[in-house]
Amino acid sequence: xxxxxxxxxxxxxxxxxxxCETVTIGDLTVEHAWSKATIGAGRPGVFYVEITNTGSTxxxxxxxxxxxxxxxxxxxxxxxxGIASMPHAMSIPVPAGQSVQLSPGGYHGMLMGLTNAxxxxxxxxxxxxxxxxxxxxxxxxxxxxxxxxxxxxxxGQ
Amino acid sequence: xxxxxxxxxxxRPARNELLPLPIGEMSWALTDHQGRSVRPxxxxxxxxxxxxxFTWCPDVCPTTLSDISLWxxxxxxxxxxxIVALISVDPERDTPVVLADYVSNFDPRIIGLTxxxxxxxQAAADFRVTYRRVDKDGGDYTMDHTAGVFLFHPDGxxxxxxxxxxxxxxxxxxxxxxxx
Ligand SMILES: [Cu+2]
Numbered sequence: 001x002x003x004x005x006x007x008x009x010x011x012x013x014x015x016x017x018x019x020c021e022t023v024t025i026g027d028l029t030v031e032h033a034w035s036k037a038t039i040g041a042g043r044p045g046v047f048y049v050e051i052t053n054t055g056s057t058x059x060x061x062x063x064x065x066x067x068x069x070x071x072x073x074x075x076x077x078x079x080x081x082g083i084a085s086m087p088h089a090m091s092i093p094v095p096a097g098q099s100v101q102l103s104p105g106g107y108h109g110m111l112m113g114l115t116n117a118x119x120x121x122x123x124x125x126x127x128x129x130x131x132x133x134x135x136x137x138x139x140x141x142x143x144x145x146x147x148x149x150x151x152x153x154x155x156g157q
Numbered sequence: 158x159x160x161x162x163x164x165x166x167x168x169r170p171a172r173n174e175l176l177p178l179p180i181g182e183m184s185w186a187l188t189d190h191q192g193r194s195v196r197p198x199x200x201x202x203x204x205x206x207x208x209x210x211f212t213w214c215p216d217v218c219p220t221t222l223s224d225i226s227l228w229x230x231x232x233x234x235x236x237x238x239x240i241v242a243l244i245s246v247d248p249e250r251d252t253p254v255v256l257a258d259y260v261s262n263f264d265p266r267i268i269g270l271t272x273x274x275x276x277x278x279q280a281a282a283d284f285r286v287t288y289r290r291v292d293k294d295g296g297d298y299t300m301d302h303t304a305g306v307f308l309f310h311p312d313g314x315x316x317x318x319x320x321x322x323x324x325x326x327x328x329x330x331x332x333x334x335x336x337x
Contacts, residue, residue: 036219039212039258046215071295077216079321083287084217084304104220105321111215112297145262146223 018123019141019150026133027055028094033138034150035111037120045069045118047109047126047140048149052099060131061092061100066140068124070113077105086110091131104148118142175285180205180313183283185276187244190256190269197283204335205240205309209286209302211247212259217304217321218243219262224325225306226264231329235336236266238311244280245271246288246302308335 022031033049045068053059064072074089092107094100102108109126111118118124122142129135141150183197206225210218222243229236243260245251248271251259256269271277281288288302304321308331316335319328 036215037262038215039255039262043213044215075216079304082303082305082318082320083301084321085291085301086216086299104216104223108216112293113295145219146226148220148223 018139019143020152021139023136023138025130025136027057027096028053028059028130028133028136030128030136030138032150032152033126033140034147035118035124035140035142036147037142037145038114038118039145041114041117043114045111045114047072047111048102048104049109049126049128049138049140050099050101050103051094051128053094053096056096057132058096059094059133061094061128062090062131063129064109064126065129066111066124066126068115068118068126069111070115071111072126073110073112074107075110076107094130120144177284177307177309177315179315180309182313183280185272185280185283187270187272187276187280188253189242190253190260190271192253195268195270200240200309201313202311203238203240204311205242205313206306206332206335207240207242207244207284207309208304208306209244209246209281209284209288210304211245211300211302212251212255213247213299221304221306221321222260222263222267224328225267228329228332229264229266232332232336236332239266239332239336241267243267243269244277244284245269246277246281246286246300248272248274248277308332310335 019032019034029052031050035045035047038045066072075086076089077086123139125137126140127135127137180197180200187195189195251271260267260269286303290298292298305318308316310316
């Protein structure tokens, strides 16, 4: 981790619950960006987020980039005949007037080639590329390996 | 349906090939995350909950383990006699030490099991589980695998599967039925 990222991580972990922050780009709202702690840097990390399209034009998430991983990719967990696999998702549709979730057991960002192990309480940026709206960067909270999502309803942020 | 599956003659079991064997008829030999040898007969008389996975899996496996941890918390001390095991389909990377590190993130009643590739294959065959290695760019690989959670009665009979995408609220009552 370089000095900038280290400093950014410290600042971000000082102000808790970035996952509850909302970022907008055009008609898209991006929120609840979170990840799970990893054991070491050898295993892939994961990235979850919620995107809402309030406009009247369909869009699509076509890629992610992050300094936290050398090979970030979009995946979809598919269970067919009881067997789980996670093929590469070329594009995740974000239809007009709808919300799409990258969430456990479905679409997710797969963060391969982690620069460092992801530790609970850390935070790192992920840039999302949309077919129409362009690029937007969100801060991702690293929650525990056991977490099922950020708890944004809670007060005290 | 289960009654038919349990019927067998002395020579050749006649049963639904898709159902897991009763625990007592399984023949795998694995090692737990603390390095102890575990055989099916060690589970005799105990209700059992098993699923297959691997620690390099960032989505399905931690999600299943988080769910199981919540179910166990719901069940409280009632689930103390329940054997809860994650069997690795990736023994090449999932050594007992790696599994110990991994399961320590979840309910302490969950054990990790691994072993030589042929013993993992035997366990998968006994549970009627499918898994396969999927190679990725750069020498990395992932595993496709059966994602359900298997439940067995204390007498070793297979009870049911909690599917990955099943409404998870039904899980706790299902588990409770295997405890008695
Ligand atoms: Cu994935």
